Amino acid sequence: MMLSDFPLWPEQASTVAPGVDALMTFMCIVCGGVSVLTFFVIFILAIKYRRTSENQLAQDYEPPKALEAAWIIIPFLIFMFMFVWGSWLYFRIQRVPENAIDIYATGKQWMWKFQHASGQREINTLHVPVGRPIRITMASEDVIHSLFFPAFRVKSDVLPNRYKTMWFQATKTGRFHIFCAEYCGTQHSGMIGWVEVMEPVDYQKWLAGGAEGSLASQGEKLFQKYACNTCHTNDATGRGPVLLGLYGTTVTLSNNATVTADENYIRESILNPQAKIVKGFAPVMPTFQGQVSEDDLLKLVSYVHSLGTQKTAVVPVETPSSKDTSAGSPLKPGAGIPPQKDKGATP
Amino acid sequence: MSSLTLHDVRFVEPEATRNYITQDYGALSWLFTKDHKRIAILYLISITALFILGGFFAVVMRIELLTPEGDLLTSDTYNKFFTLHGIIMIFFFLIPSIPAVLGNFLLPLMLGAKDLAFPKINLLSWYLYIIAAVMGLYIIITGGVDTGWTFYTPFSTQFSNTHVFGVTFAAFIVGFSSILTGLNFLVTIHRMRAPGLTWFRLPLFVWAMYATSIVQLLATPVLAITLVMLMFERVVHVGIFDPALGGDPLLFQHMFWFYSHPAVYIMILPAMGVASEVVAAFTRKKIFGYQFVAYSSLAIAFLGFLVWAHHMFVAGISVYSAMIFSFLSYFVAVPSAIKVFNWTATLYRASVSLMTPMLYILGFIGLFTIGGVTGLFLAAIGLDVHVTDTYFVVAHFHYVMVGGAVMAYMAGLHYWWPKITGRMYPEWWARLAALLVFAGFNLTFFPQFVLGYLGMPRRYHAYAPEFQVLNVMSTAGASVLAVGYALPLCYLLWSLWYGRPAGPNPWGAVGLEWTTASPPPMENFHETPVVTWDAYDYPAMMKAMGETQNV
Ligand code: HEM
Ligand SMILES: [Cu+2]
Ligand SMILES: [Cu+2]
Numbered sequence: 088m089m090l091s092d093f094p095l096w097p098e099q100a101s102t103v104a105p106g107v108d109a110l111m112t113f114m115c116i117v118c119g120g121v122s123v124l125t126f127f128v129i130f131i132l133a134i135k136y137r138r139t140s141e142n143q144l145a146q147d148y149e150p151p152k153a154l155e156a157a158w159i160i161i162p163f164l165i166f167m168f169m170f171v172w173g174s175w176l177y178f179r180i181q182r183v184p185e186n187a188i189d190i191y192a193t194g195k196q197w198m199w200k201f202q203h204a205s206g207q208r209e210i211n212t213l214h215v216p217v218g219r220p221i222r223i224t225m226a227s228e229d230v231i232h233s234l235f236f237p238a239f240r241v242k243s244d245v246l247p248n249r250y251k252t253m254w255f256q257a258t259k260t261g262r263f264h265i266f267c268a269e270y271c272g273t274q275h276s277g278m279i280g281w282v283e284v285m286e287p288v289d290y291q292k293w294l295a296g297g298a299e300g301s302l303a304s305q306g307e308k309l310f311q312k313y314a315c316n317t318c319h320t321n322d323a324t325g326r327g328p329v330l331l332g333l334y335g336t337t338v339t340l341s342n343n344a345t346v347t348a349d350e351n352y353i354r355e356s357i358l359n360p361q362a363k364i365v366k367g368f369a370p371v372m373p374t375f376q377g378q379v380s381e382d383d384l385l386k387l388v389s390y391v392h393s394l395g396t397q398k399t400a401v402v403p404v405e406t407p408s409s410k411d412t413s414a415g416s417p418l419k420p421g422a423g424i425p426p427q428k429d430k431g432a433t434p
Numbered sequence: 435m436s437s438l439t440l441h442d443v444r445f446v447e448p449e450a451t452r453n454y455i456t457q458d459y460g461a462l463s464w465l466f467t468k469d470h471k472r473i474a475i476l477y478l479i480s481i482t483a484l485f486i487l488g489g490f491f492a493v494v495m496r497i498e499l500l501t502p503e504g505d506l507l508t509s510d511t512y513n514k515f516f517t518l519h520g521i522i523m524i525f526f527f528l529i530p531s532i533p534a535v536l537g538n539f540l541l542p543l544m545l546g547a548k549d550l551a552f553p554k555i556n557l558l559s560w561y562l563y564i565i566a567a568v569m570g571l572y573i574i575i576t577g578g579v580d581t582g583w584t585f586y587t588p589f590s591t592q593f594s595n596t597h598v599f600g601v602t603f604a605a606f607i608v609g610f611s612s613i614l615t616g617l618n619f620l621v622t623i624h625r626m627r628a629p630g631l632t633w634f635r636l637p638l639f640v641w642a643m644y645a646t647s648i649v650q651l652l653a654t655p656v657l658a659i660t661l662v663m664l665m666f667e668r669v670v671h672v673g674i675f676d677p678a679l680g681g682d683p684l685l686f687q688h689m690f691w692f693y694s695h696p697a698v699y700i701m702i703l704p705a706m707g708v709a710s711e712v713v714a715a716f717t718r719k720k721i722f723g724y725q726f727v728a729y730s731s732l733a734i735a736f737l738g739f740l741v742w743a744h745h746m747f748v749a750g751i752s753v754y755s756a757m758i759f760s761f762l763s764y765f766v767a768v769p770s771a772i773k774v775f776n777w778t779a780t781l782y783r784a785s786v787s788l789m790t791p792m793l794y795i796l797g798f799i800g801l802f803t804i805g806g807v808t809g810l811f812l813a814a815i816g817l818d819v820h821v822t823d824t825y826f827v828v829a830h831f832h833y834v835m836v837g838g839a840v841m842a843y844m845a846g847l848h849y850w851w852p853k854i855t856g857r858m859y860p861e862w863w864a865r866l867a868a869l870l871v872f873a874g875f876n877l878t879f880f881p882q883f884v885l886g887y888l889g890m891p892r893r894y895h896a897y898a899p900e901f902q903v904l905n906v907m908s909t910a911g912a913s914v915l916a917v918g919y920a921l922p923l924c925y926l927l928w929s930l931w932y933g934r935p936a937g938p939n940p941w942g943a944v945g946l947e948w949t950t951a952s953p954p955p956m957e958n959f960h961e962t963p964v965v966t967w968d969a970y971d972y973p974a975m976m977k978a979m980g981e982t983q984n985v
Contacts, residue, residue, distance in 0.1 A: 095884055095888075096887070096888075097887065097888045097889050106816070107816065107817060107819075107820050110814060110816060110817050111811070111817060111887065114810065114811050114814065114817065118808070118810060118811070121807070122800075122803050122804060125774065125775075125778060125799075125803060126800055128778055129778050129781060129796060129799065129800075132778070132782055132784075132786070133781055133786050133788065133796065136717075136781060136782070136783060136784045136785065137786050137787075137788070138718075138786055141942070143718070143785045144785055144972050144973070145717055145719035145783060145784040145785045145972070146783040146784075147973075148782070148783045149722070152723075154775075154779060155723050155726055155772075155776075158771065158772060158775040159768060159772060162767075162768060163764075163768055166765075166767060166768070166810065167764070169764065169810060169813075169814050170760055170761055170764050170813075170814070172814065173760060173814025173815045173816045173817060173818075174757050174760060174815060174816070175816070176814075176815075176817065177747075177753065177756060177757070177760075177815040177816040178753065178816075179816070180816055180819055181753050196593070229592075230586075230588055230589040231586060231588070231589070231683060233748065233823060235823070235889070235891060237820070237888065237889025238889075240820040241819060241820070242748055242819060242820070242822070242823070243748050243819075244748050244749045244750060246683065246684070246750055247588060247677050247683065248682065248683065249750070251750060264889060264898060266889065266891045267891070268822075268824065268891040268892075269586075270513075270582050270586070270589075270892075270893040272513070272580070272593060272594070273509045273510050273513065274509060275509075275513070275893060275894070275895070276504070276509070276891075276893070276894035276895040276896045276897065277509070277896065279898075359680070376678060377678070
């Protein structure tokens with residue numbers, strides 16, 4: 088049996104992975120050390136003070152009470168160290184870098200659907216460029232799932248009622264597992280796939296192949312199909328607010344509360360418009376709950392998103408600066424174009 | 435005085451001709467008994483049966499996991515098996531195990547009382563348990579359930595087409611059995627202590643049962659409410675957890691873990707109580723830091739209510755709430771650490787005997803320590819993101835629940851077996867079994883830590899081929915473990931007929947339960963004992979007993 092068939096440590100393929108592994112190593116050393124020490128002491132004491140005659144009593148001796156204080160305070164301090172390190176790492180895992188590329192994911196029993204901003208869609212396979220932060224915005228069409236990339240050391244539950252985001256930045260090209268980590272019914276263990284990490288040029292080529300127009304442009308068509316444009320016009324004449332420039336701004340509501348117009352807010356505005364009424368508008372927007380599929384919803388949201396920001400929703404992939412990539416062997420041109428079944432991308 | 439050995443330490447009493455077993459014969463005298471000892475036996479038989487059933491599901495799952503492909507069972511069957519395994523082991527075996535069997539039998543004996551405060555309620559709680567168990571069995575026969583023991587919404591409310599309603603109803607009922615036991619114990623400990631038995635003379639097992647009872651009484655109703663909401667939602671679809679109707683599926687997780695985290699302490703606190711008793715008896719020494727150990731039980735019971743969201747670090751809670759729950763989880767680990775160190779310190783200059791119960795408890799301390807420290811890994815939120823919902827968590831909770839709670843239950847069963855039955859079990863067989871359990875356990879569950887870190891998610895029927903080697907190790911361990919558990923079943927039954935008569939105090943231990951006959955008479959003590967010594971105070975108790983005997 089080859090050693091590669093029996094790994095003890097998962098592949099490290101993201102910027103946070105070394106940090107997670109470092110904390111893991113620290114925990115193993117400290118906890119393992121203290122445990123082994125305790126077992127050793129127990130073992131020695133149990134042998135040394137073995138009962139030799141049937142009626143032997145213990146010696147009349149109480150260890151000093153200060154010991155008690157020592158093993159309340161010392162473990163507590165060690166625990167606090169773990170707490171701080173763990174939280175620091177968590178912040179790193181949660182804070183999405185500014186320039187992240189957006190990808191959308193939908194979980195449904197029992198598959199993962201991914202959509203790139205340029206409109207490429209794929210199922211159970213995800214193509215991403217190496218060395219670029221990727222932000223995944225995701226929702227579920229049915230039960231709770233959990234999108235898990237062991238090689239990147241990140242996972243996040245995927246909920247049916249709101250968007251969640253996660254991000255990672257791959258550090259090497261190759262093919263890594265995608266698992267569903269939250270039990271979701273019959274084919275839970277079959278809700279798996281591969282993430283294909285490619286050189287940015289190859290990713291660009293791959294994106295160019297067979298897209299049906301960008302997500303946002305598909306969303307624009309839906310915006311007309313669902314007659315959103317009858318109320319949301321580009322000037323202030325419609326019955327609904329102008330959506331140009333909305334994304335990322337702070338919206339004042341009729342009860343004077345404020346919210347930030349992010350994906351979740353836009354999603355809620357479409358599915359449950361009555362929940363948060365924009366100040367100065369009548370609650371006339373109908374709910375689209377049950378009429379818009381999760382896929383269409385994504386497109387609408389990404390259209391409204393694109394209205395709101397200067398940058399277009401087209402993914403700004405440049406040629407990589409070579410320091411971003413750890414891969415030694417660049418791919419042959421065209422190797423990244425799907426369907427890509429072989430492991431040619433693994434350096 | 436010189437002729438008095440520890441084994442003679444007891445109240446003088448006429449040789450009991452009748453004990454609780456021989457008092458009455460016939461099934462009805464058992465089924466309608468109000469005697470706490472007989473009810474304990476009823477529980478012992480019922481939870482053993484369910485343990486075997488739960489174990490059966492586990493063994494079949496482990497066999498399935500020998501190969502990466504899902505070849506032995508269908509996915510649906512596999513999902514039902516892990517669900518039933520979890521529900522049975524948690525709600526029908528582990529939660530009642532130590533409290534309802536050992537606690538029921540021993541609490542009045544340790545307190546010098548004739549029975550629990552409410553004997554009829556005690557019987558009622560067993561009937562509730564049985565009704566729930568029969569419902570559960572009926573459901574298993576008619577198709578089972580596949581939601582996982584955690585019943586997460588919206589899967590359980592809108593998507594599963596198995597018997598979710600029936601099973602949650604059964605769990606709801608068995609919850610009441612647990613509430614009633616807790617209530618009964620609380621009142622008993624407050625009201626029925628023998629003269630002189632002040633709070634700080636109580637054996638630590640009683641303290642542990644006290645803390646457990648508080649948790650049972652306060653947390654279980656939340657489970658009941660949550661399950662009712664779930665049933666309601668499933669049947670009339672009111673929208674509490676359904677996003678389409680404005681509900682929130684995460685609300686369920688909050689409510690579920692608000693019970694189920696404290697529930698893990700319902701399982702482990704009694705185990706810690708047993709550990710304290712056994713360590714004291716087999717070192718003939720007062721537990722070091724008795725008061726700290728007693729208070730740490732209460733601290734655990736209290737803090738255990740404040741950490742539920744550590745099961746939800748990737749489920750959708752804010753960064754700051756995650757930090758708060760991480761901090762509190764570290765906090766709750768402190769009292770557990772105190773106990774481990776105090777048991778260790780007790781061994782110093784003690785008189786250590788390595789009989790079977792002590793072997794189990796040393797195993798308990800080791801495995802519980804590993805389970806506890808891996809909890810620290812999970813509480814480090816940045817690390818939890820990677821290991822949550824993987825086999826790492828599976829290994830963690832098996833180390834605490836099986837390595838901890840079940841080992842302690844086995845220890846307690848062996849330790850008090852002579853008291854319960856009046857017979858000794860065969861020592862060498864028992865030691866062999868204890869070693870097999872320990873070895874098999876580690877072989878089964880240690881590889882799962884590695885598997886989890888490698889990324890194998892839990893509740894997977896089929897898995898990636900590179901995980902196979904570790905899974906095979908785990909299954910091999912499970913077969914050793916199965917033998918380890920099957921042995922006691924055989925030799926304990928054997929000992930009922932062929933075991934050596936035990937006498938009142940085979941271990942030379944102190945504690946009121948050892949001052950009466952084995953098996954105890956129906957009324958436990960012929961005269962109410964008067965306590966003038968602290969718990970585990972060997973010299974004082976020998977002296978006090980010596981005086982009584984010389985009268
Ligand atoms: C020493 C203190 C402990 C700490 C700090 C701790 C920490 C944790 C954490 C953070 C999790 C969540 C892991 C995850 O889902 O990602 C967890 C899971 C779990 N723990 Fe512990 N734990 C401790 C003791 C215990 C004890 C004493 C028990 C049982 C007797 C226990 C039983 C469980 C169970 C059953 C789960 C998993 C539940 C599930 O998802 O099905 N833990 N523990
Ligand atoms: Cu799943
Ligand atoms: Cu917990």
